[in-house]
Amino acid sequence: MTLASIIAAGILTYFTRMTMIALISRDMLGDKIKAVLEYVPSAVFPAIIFPGIFINDYGTFIEMNDPKIFGALVAVIVGYFSKNIIATILAGLVSYWFLIFVIFS
Amino acid sequence: MLTKKQLFTRGMLDISPHMLSVIPFGIICGAIGVELGFNPYLVYAMSFIIFGGASQIVFLQLLSGGASSLVAVTSVGIINSRHLLYGAVLSEYLEKLSFIKKLLISYVVVDQGFAESNKFFKKNRTEEYLHYHLIGTGCTMWVCWQIATLSGIILGSFVPEELGLKFAIPLTFIAIVVQDLKKLDHVIVMITCGLSSLLFFDAPFKSYIIISPVIALFVAALLLRLKK
Numbered sequence: 001m002t003l004a005s006i007i008a009a010g011i012l013t014y015f016t017r018m019t020m021i022a023l024i025s026r027d028m029l030g031d032k033i034k035a036v037l038e039y040v041p042s043a044v045f046p047a048i049i050f051p052g053i054f055i056n057d058y059g060t061f062i063e064m065n066d067p068k069i070f071g072a073l074v075a076v077i078v079g080y081f082s083k084n085i086i087a088t089i090l091a092g093l094v095s096y097w098f099l100i101f102v103i104f105s
Numbered sequence: 106m107l108t109k110k111q112l113f114t115r116g117m118l119d120i121s122p123h124m125l126s127v128i129p130f131g132i133i134c135g136a137i138g139v140e141l142g143f144n145p146y147l148v149y150a151m152s153f154i155i156f157g158g159a160s161q162i163v164f165l166q167l168l169s170g171g172a173s174s175l176v177a178v179t180s181v182g183i184i185n186s187r188h189l190l191y192g193a194v195l196s197e198y199l200e201k202l203s204f205i206k207k208l209l210i211s212y213v214v215v216d217q218g219f220a221e222s223n224k225f226f227k228k229n230r231t232e233e234y235l236h237y238h239l240i241g242t243g244c245t246m247w248v249c250w251q252i253a254t255l256s257g258i259i260l261g262s263f264v265p266e267e268l269g270l271k272f273a274i275p276l277t278f279i280a281i282v283v284q285d286l287k288k289l290d291h292v293i294v295m296i297t298c299g300l301s302s303l304l305f306f307d308a309p310f311k312s313y314i315i316i317s318p319v320i321a322l323f324v325a326a327l328l329l330r331l332k333k
Binding site: 001002003004005006007008009010012013014016017018019020021022024025026029032034035036037038039040041042043044045046047048049050051052053054055059061068071072075076079080083084085086088089090092093096097100 | 122123125126143144147150151154155156157159160164165168174177178181182185186187188189190191192193194195196197199200204207208210211212214216220223267268269270271272273274275276277278279280281282283284285286290291294295296297298299300301302303306307313314317318321322325326329
């Protein structure tokens with residue numbers, strides 16, 4: 001790893017952040033595109049959530065009885081009703097730990 | 106009308122619950138770099154120059170696995186290309202800013218900051234200094250990320266690996282989208298994205314992370330057409 005490669009990756013990353021904010025004006029996006037952009041959070045974040053649950057560190061699918069699936073379900077239920085971020089994260093982690101340290105140990 | 110300071114503070118408060126998952130992840134990220142045998146100064150330079158959680162780990166892992174710099178840099182660019190979508194959404198609220206301010210604010214646009222600021226923007230469209238909310242979320246993330254990765258680099262992985270704290274990352278994003286499960290159209294878009302990400306997981310350069318949102322947005326466009 002060289003400093004030059006980090007800088008190249010950094011410039012590339014900065015451009016992904018800056019391009020649409022600084023170089024595109026609102027008028028360039030039509031109403032239809034703006035309506036579709038309303039869905040960006042729902043269209044992007046599951047691409048982080050699903051692999052984070054269903055794919056392990058070695059890039060293969062987990063078993064269907066994996067504790068992460070249970071932890072994620074608990075997080076969804078607690079998050080839905082509590083509307084609280086900390087409660088959602090802790091509920092998921094604690095139920096996951098309960099399975100790996102108490103039940104499966 | 107809220108003042109700049111109030112908006113900045115509100116942004117800080119809105120993103121801070123996510124630090125529960127970001128800080129352990131940052132520590133792991135810094136520790137991995139040193140464990141893989143890289144120069145600690147360069148490992149830290151990534152947090153400052155790239156400033157992109159998952160992409161930094163991928164960068165390290167690819168290089169330590171013998172991939173060329175070109176492959177590693179391309180992968181970082183593709184993983185982070187999702188920011189283009191965030192920028193397209195945010196541009197609507199930032200259009201009044203000067204070009205220089207737009208250039209500066211862009212550096213601190215991150216996943217959780219975008220998510221929380223976007224929620225705030227939708228409810229408070231009329232505020233004059235809206236962008237201070239985004240600066241608040243972004244700066245909070247920046248400071249926590251620098252401290253967390255530095256601690257991981259200096260102290261090593263003092264977070265026990267058995268705890269599986271990487272799992273906190275999907276949980277943090279569940280907390281962001283979970284309220285949209287009330288809307289059927291959003292559920293369809295989320296499932297489309299999630300299933301696509303699993304289907305295309307092995308696509309080159311980690312491109313699943315941008316392929317699946319694009320597919321999901323096409324589905325969203327179809328749904329909008331059906332609604333009419």
